[in-house]
């Protein structure tokens with residue numbers, strides 16, 4: 284989220300890639316880990332066949348509009364943020380090989396207040412001068428907004444695993460802004476719960492993200508050297524038709540015109556071999572709503588009864604009691620939680636992957 288988007292025309296006035304007048308292919312930092320065929324389509328002037336829907340544009344604009352909210356939240360938490368005027372953002376450019384530039388507009392720089400031993404001693408010229416907080420070195424801040432599930436995934440796995448493109452973007456911005464790599468911070472807002480958090484990524488891990496992104500883009504640069512800006516010389520596809528990258532790709536129809544047939548996607552496999560009609564789905568929603576309604580009152584009564592018993596058991600001082608023909612037990616349990624921010628800062632992504640594992644599951648939510 285580094286550019287302001289005012290309307291649909293502006294979205295397309297900033298292609299993910301283009302050729303500049305000096306023979307370079309210029310790639311937007313936010314697209315650095317994107318599909319190289321899609322970047323080629325953009326650079327060679329193909330018209331998008333699948334432009335973002337109105338809903339996607341609204342979501343994008345909402346994300347942009349929340350950027351100052353995140354900045355203010357950071358400032359309230361003690362950060363000193365230097366964010367550029369969004370009407371006049373600062374552009375940075377980083378060379379990747381002899382014929383490629385990665386460009387973009389950092390969301391700003393931020394400095395964290397130093398505390399305790401970190402803070403240098405302060406010298407005051409005048410007695411009684413108020414103590415000013417001492418801040419650390421400025422670092423690039425990349426601001427993102429995510430829905431609740433993506434936000435949770437980011438907090439749990441860390442940005443390098445959950446959103447590597449954001450880390451690559453921050454790496455390019457850091458190099459473009461400071462001329463060297465140093466720690467960066469990714470601040471993210473959960474748009475559902477309106478909470479925010481941040482992750483600091485140390486310089487050496489940012490360096491790895493940059494190396495990976497340069498290797499990825501380097502192949503596109505080599506393709507450019509070999510073919511020149513030839514719109515018909517398409518790079519290989521980087522993703523398969525079932526990926527989210529293809530499903531949301533603006534060039535989907537030109538790249539994969541026969542999407543379903545090509546990958547052999549059989550829509551009936553989605554229903555696990557059972558045909559479900561629209562009518563049956565409507566009935567299922569109605570049955571679910573009725574069942575929900577019928578358990579609401581009993582659930583409330585159950586909770587109230589348990590609260591009463593908990594208070595009574597605490598006063599008894601016993602963890603077990605017999606009431607009538609039932610045994611009532613006051614169960615104590617210890618909860619353990621992991622500080623994912625500290626974990627993500629302390630360990631590299633490979634070590635984290637051995638500790639925090641993920642698995643996919645599906646469920647249906649009716650709301």
Ligand code: SF4
Pocket residue numbers: 318319320321520521522523528529530532533534535538539
């Ligand atoms: S449809 Fe998929 S493979 Fe084709 S350009 Fe888009 S992202 Fe790449």
